[in-house]
Amino acid sequence: MLERHVARQLTAYCHQELTAAEFSRVQQHLEVCEPCRREYDNIRATVDLASQLGLQEAPDSLWGDVVRGLDHAPVTSPGAPVGAARPVWARWALTGAALLLISALGAGWYHWRLSRPSWEVARLEGKPKVGWSAIGETGRIAVGDWLETDSSSRALISVGDIGEVEVDPDTRVRMVQARDTEHRLRLARGTLHVTISAPPRYFVVDTPSAVATDLGCMYTIEVNRDGIGHLNVQYGWVAFELNGRESFVPADATCETRPFVGPGTPHYEDAPAELVASLRRFDFENGGGPELAIVLSNARKADAFTLWHLLARTAGEARSRVYDHLADLVPAPEGVTREGILRLDRDMLDLWWNALGLDDASWWRIWKGPFPQSPQ
Amino acid sequence: MTMHKVDTGVIESCRQGDREALRVIFEAYKDKVYSLALCYLNGDVAAAKDLTQEVFIKLITRLEQFRGDAEFTTWLYRVVANACLDERRKGRRWFSLEDSVEVGHMVVRKSLETLQLQKEMADGVKSAVAQLKPKLRIAILLKYFDDLSYQEIASVLGCSVGTVASRLNRGHRMLARKLAHLRNSMNAGD
Numbered sequence: 001m002l003e004r005h006v007a008r009q010l011t012a013y014c015h016q017e018l019t020a021a022e023f024s025r026v027q028q029h030l031e032v033c034e035p036c037r038r039e040y041d042n043i044r045a046t047v048d049l050a051s052q053l054g055l056q057e058a059p060d061s062l063w064g065d066v067v068r069g070l071d072h073a074p075v076t077s078p079g080a081p082v083g084a085a086r087p088v089w090a091r092w093a094l095t096g097a098a099l100l101l102i103s104a105l106g107a108g109w110y111h112w113r114l115s116r117p118s119w120e121v122a123r124l125e126g127k128p129k130v131g132w133s134a135i136g137e138t139g140r141i142a143v144g145d146w147l148e149t150d151s152s153s154r155a156l157i158s159v160g161d162i163g164e165v166e167v168d169p170d171t172r173v174r175m176v177q178a179r180d181t182e183h184r185l186r187l188a189r190g191t192l193h194v195t196i197s198a199p200p201r202y203f204v205v206d207t208p209s210a211v212a213t214d215l216g217c218m219y220t221i222e223v224n225r226d227g228i229g230h231l232n233v234q235y236g237w238v239a240f241e242l243n244g245r246e247s248f249v250p251a252d253a254t255c256e257t258r259p260f261v262g263p264g265t266p267h268y269e270d271a272p273a274e275l276v277a278s279l280r281r282f283d284f285e286n287g288g289g290p291e292l293a294i295v296l297s298n299a300r301k302a303d304a305f306t307l308w309h310l311l312a313r314t315a316g317e318a319r320s321r322v323y324d325h326l327a328d329l330v331p332a333p334e335g336v337t338r339e340g341i342l343r344l345d346r347d348m349l350d351l352w353w354n355a356l357g358l359d360d361a362s363w364w365r366i367w368k369g370p371f372p373q374s375p376q
Numbered sequence: 377m378t379m380h381k382v383d384t385g386v387i388e389s390c391r392q393g394d395r396e397a398l399r400v401i402f403e404a405y406k407d408k409v410y411s412l413a414l415c416y417l418n419g420d421v422a423a424a425k426d427l428t429q430e431v432f433i434k435l436i437t438r439l440e441q442f443r444g445d446a447e448f449t450t451w452l453y454r455v456v457a458n459a460c461l462d463e464r465r466k467g468r469r470w471f472s473l474e475d476s477v478e479v480g481h482m483v484v485r486k487s488l489e490t491l492q493l494q495k496e497m498a499d500g501v502k503s504a505v506a507q508l509k510p511k512l513r514i515a516i517l518l519k520y521f522d523d524l525s526y527q528e529i530a531s532v533l534g535c536s537v538g539t540v541a542s543r544l545n546r547g548h549r550m551l552a553r554k555l556a557h558l559r560n561s562m563n564a565g566d
Contacts, residue, residue: 011545015519017526042552043545049555050505050548052498053520058410058428059421063402065429067395070436125538152536169539193546220546234549252553270554 005029005195006036007218008166010043117178118142119157126153128167141175148172149190159183159203163196176206191222210257213239217251229257232269240266247309250358258284265313267306272298279306283313292318296325304329304356312344330356387448391439398436405449406432409456412521416460416513418506427463431456453524453532457514497558504554512547515540 006026012018013026030037118140127134128149130141141147141157147167149155155167160183167173171190177183185192186206196203196214203214208227212219217236223229231240232254240247240255242262249255255266264283267276278294281287292314299307307326314322323341326332332341333355340348389397409431414424434455442451505516518529526544530537 007549008542008545011548012526012541015526015544017541039549042556043548046548046552046555049497049501049558050516050520050551052494053415053501053505053517054411054498055407055521056411056414058406059425062406062410062425062428063399065425066398066402066432069429069433070395125536152539154536154538154542166542168542169535269550 005033007039010036010040011047013040014044014047118145119159119175119178121147122156122158124154124156124166126150126169128153128155143175143178146172146174157185159196162198162202163194165195166193168192177204187221187223189223189225191220193220194218207257209259209261210240210242210263213241215239215248219249227259231255231257231263250305253305256280256283265306265309268302271303271306272300274298275303275306289318292321296321299325299329301329305353305358308349308353308356311341311349326352387439387442390436393436398432401435402432405452408521409452412456412517413460415502415505415517415521417463419502423463427459431459434459447528447531449522450528450531453518453522454534457518457532460514461510500555500558501551504551507554508547508550512543512550515543516547516551519544 006013006029009018009022009026013023016023018026030040119142121128121130121135121139121141123135123137123139126149128147129135130139130145130147133139135155147155147157149167149169149171151169154169157165157167159165160178162183165173165185168191171192172188173190173192174186174188175184176186181202182204183202184204184206188208192205194203194205194214195218198214200215201213205212205214205221207221207223207229209223209229212221212231215237217233217238219231219233219236219238221229221231231238231249233249233251235251237251238249240249240257240263242257245262247255247263247266249266252270253266253268255263257263261284265279267279275295275298278287278291278298282291282295292310295310296307304326307322307329310322311319311326319342323338330352332338333351336348336351341352386397386400390401406428410424410428413427413431414421417423417427431452435452438455442448505513508516515529515533518524518532524532526537526540529540533540
């Protein structure tokens, strides 16, 4: 069973914005939970640092600028006129027809819904909807249902016994599957904050431009109205894939994804700005050699995992350059040859990955293999 | 810190077009508006001046929209927040990746004097805040520049208290990672 960690309440706890009951719960939890206590120390220190943001004196010339601007300010216009109203008889006719249709469908739909797997949904703010209906304090989302939040609502989905998903405002997400070994959502737009404690592959989020497979973690995934996605991992790992183009994103790293292209090359959130900008152009704007050169010249030792991903996204002379820079940052270990890497030998790539100081490749290779068959 | 109260007489005089009344409001809030804009725009002085000017012009030209059903400061900060968030839609350079500074690098490079260190800390925090996404950034700045409560921030931004809490928490977690170097330097006494 997933513990009720308090990471989401820590900033409000520092700002004393929790209710008395919530404050007490967080306080008691911190006494017994080491990971949350470490996170609290980080948040507390950040609050202390942010409190040093000081006022800056506005320039003396500013009033003169305001006066000059007022002298040229346009007159605000009145509100737009209201549109023409529909005839009364037409409104009643439409309402009656809609009610009949809803009644006829409702009975059959209700019976069908009861038979489908479902998860609990808690209302956090406002009026999140499952299907057409706003949920109360709690509701349920079943396979095939859409959960939608408007600009003032939020919700929390309990994903079976393996975790939870916090749904931000302006989000539309569908429950696709709920089996013992596969829990699947489809994010059409908006933002999800995911916390999962389960073996790899047990939780998946489909987006318009890539599939995010949980490998045991905490992450945020966001999709805008153009289908462009962003994945930020706070803890653990996430695999991001579309049509064979895959990225493995560790904690404190991020990955962008675009429709028809798939996931870009992942990088740490604190990677050098020049590297990030050129990587984006290389991934999505046919940046080519010049952009790759900037990425390579700005890569730190920590960015070796980014270069490792670039091996499979380059070819020929470009791949050789990536190999050379990666070898400078992290020497190729025993058993890895230049020739093997240049032809993308899987075993050698995994050996070099293991030398980067991140998790062992064999652990997340599990997600690529078939699930073990149940004994007969 | 409590929210400032603006005299209703001053507001009414402003509505009548009294420039001196606007001057009173301007003098009361100019530093906070300018500081918030400057931090939001990552130290771009020219852009911060433009945004501050825009805020006070909007203040007087749209004052008839202030119906007195909320604190004047809430309404003022709403104008400020919308102006900041509009910066991105206008296509102005609100944050340049080429201008970003590695926060930890600043501390290592300069002097070890305490006051200098404090300045570097503040600069580092401002730089890190400027790298946040706009919605997270504006929530952080409203909290720390005028110590607004979550409810007050929610009123300014037109969202729920829960959304404010969520944005502040995510913003702080991102800042915590970006400011790790500063915390290490502070603890080491550098």
